[in-house]
Amino acid sequence: MFVPVGCASGILVASAACFAGGAAAVIAWRYSGNAAWIEQFFRIPGAFMMVCLGVARVWLSAWAARQFAPGEDMRRAWMLMTVASVCSAASTVLVQVLAVRSILNPLAHLPAAAFAQFQAAGHLLGGPIRFALLAGGLYAALRGYGRAGFLGRLRWTDLAVLALFAAYLVRNVLDLLAAHRTFPWLEVARWPTDPLLFILLAQGMLLRRSVQRMGRGWIGRCWTALSLGVFLTAAGDVGSWAEAYGYLPYPWSAVVWFVWLPAAACFTVAPAYQLEAIRFAAEEAA
């Protein structure tokens, strides 16, 4: 049983359509001055799309893992990324559905305190837990590239971006210390999120350089999509921080809201590309 032909294209087209809908909602909001356009977009079609992408990612990643035999690097990579996808999907449901009063939420009658708990749990699952699993998955993938003899090397531009991100980490810690006097345990548990994102960013860059070293191919598309997903997630994280601490004024901060959809699409299309490459190999052999 193979992934349907055009699965990856379908994911990209559906994500692009949702993104275009979001852009239309922004235009409607700017023209009418009614923020309900953008709010309703993110609460209903935006949230629904993110949940669909999350569920598809779990299914495709698990399917990709099953294509490899026990002990193979890519099986380990896809298994860890499957668990990361489960955390990501659960986080999306908690943060974007259960923590919001919308028609999608079956628990909308609960008090606001419950929503805050859902949100905190969702951020914990989708932050440090998911990123730690993803970093394990990318490490296994990079080990595969190393075994094949195609592990890339970071260039000075990559190191410059990593240095900037490290500076952002330091600034983030200073802002956090300045803004808060007490730290609830759920807040403290989320502290590893940004350091893990730094590791993921370095891994994503190394993965991109490794793909470049091999040249464009069906295998490379999968890992390029994953590294792009990591870059967009890092950009979204920095954007969210800039928005929260007033460095990115409204309405420019709206750009940040739209980063998460293409990031989710990249993470979802990556296992689809992996499965398509395996399908092409099997069809060529049939």
Place this chain on the structure above:
Amino acid sequence: MLSRARDWNASQKPAETKEFLTDCVRPYLGARATEGLVAAAAPDGHDLLSSVEPVLAIFLGKRAAGRLVTRVFDRTLVRR
């Protein structure tokens, strides 16, 4: 199959065979990786598939890579 393989071995043109194998593997691994593996293979290309298969297995899994390499080898024989 064995007799065809022997006939093929006697009549093979290494450059042409290498080119055919390269064309089959390039879409998966990418041009640079394929060229690197071809360049590292013996001049007559006899070890090309055995050096390509482990690399394909890392990225596609042993099952898919094994099937693909077998098929490429069969097609190489059929072309002769």
